Amino acid sequence: MAGPYRTVDLNADLGEGFGPWRLTDDDALLEVVTSANVACGFHAGDPVIMARVTRRATERGVRIGAQVSYRDLAGFGRRAMDVEPVALRDDVLYQFGALQAMAEVAGGAVSYLKPHGALYNRVVWDERQAGAVAEAVAAIRPGMAVLTLPGGAFARAAAAAGLRVVAEAYPDRGYRSDGTLVARSEPGALVVGARAIAARAARMVLDGLVSSVGGTDVAVRPQSLCLHGDSPGAADAAAAVRCALEEAGVTLRPFA
Secondary structure, rough: OOOOOOOEEEEEEEEEEEEOOEEOOOOHHOOOEEEEEEOOOOOOOOOOHHHHHHHHHHOOEEEEEEEEEEOOOOOOOOEEEEEEEEEEEEHHHHHHHHHHHHHHHHHOEEEOOOOOOHHHHHHHHOOOHHHHHHHHHHHOOOOOOEEEEEOOOOHHHHHHHOOOOEEOOOEEEEOOOOOEEEOOOOOOOOOOOOHHHHHHHHHHHOOEEEEEOOOOOOOOOOOEEEEEOOOOOOHHHHHHHHHHHHHOOHHHHHOO
């Protein structure tokens, strides 16, 4: 296998609020990340938030991605849902279109798409839902980039649809030995502390490895690292990751 990348993207989930409620520190994260996964209104986000985040991302040269979800505001998009493929495809089209309108008005554009939460985990193994999301993206913009865990159903469906598949890794999340993420309901799901997250990120990029919750090393080759914007201390963790990578000679650059 080829060695790890010495250039990597750093992405985070942004715009995760609703009305007066704010969960993510969008301004602080936009000073650090190279790509922003913007909530499109189904798990979080509203028109005002989407407009503000796309404007500020465009001003800072941060790439904008559509973070699409199940229609689940009450559950923050983290509840498993059985959605028929046609309905899921149309939900993805709807969310992308809303964010693209905001981005265009801000002078920018949506460069990629990434599923959120339960949908992200579901399309790793569910061929029908993975195919529906890939179909929507290919219909919107042939060849567009999508972020996902490597080796799963969505990666395969996206590649078959002619999309650009960007391998993603999570320094702030626990891994199983098979390379999938530990469910949030299970012990070891979250990595806590900016130093620990930064060290994990550096190992992922420099060595191509991450320790699983069982203690074994899992091979990873991330083109993009994701930090969850809703985690406590997310902005500090992002800054620590960026500092650790730059000190190690890694170039941070958008993939899109």
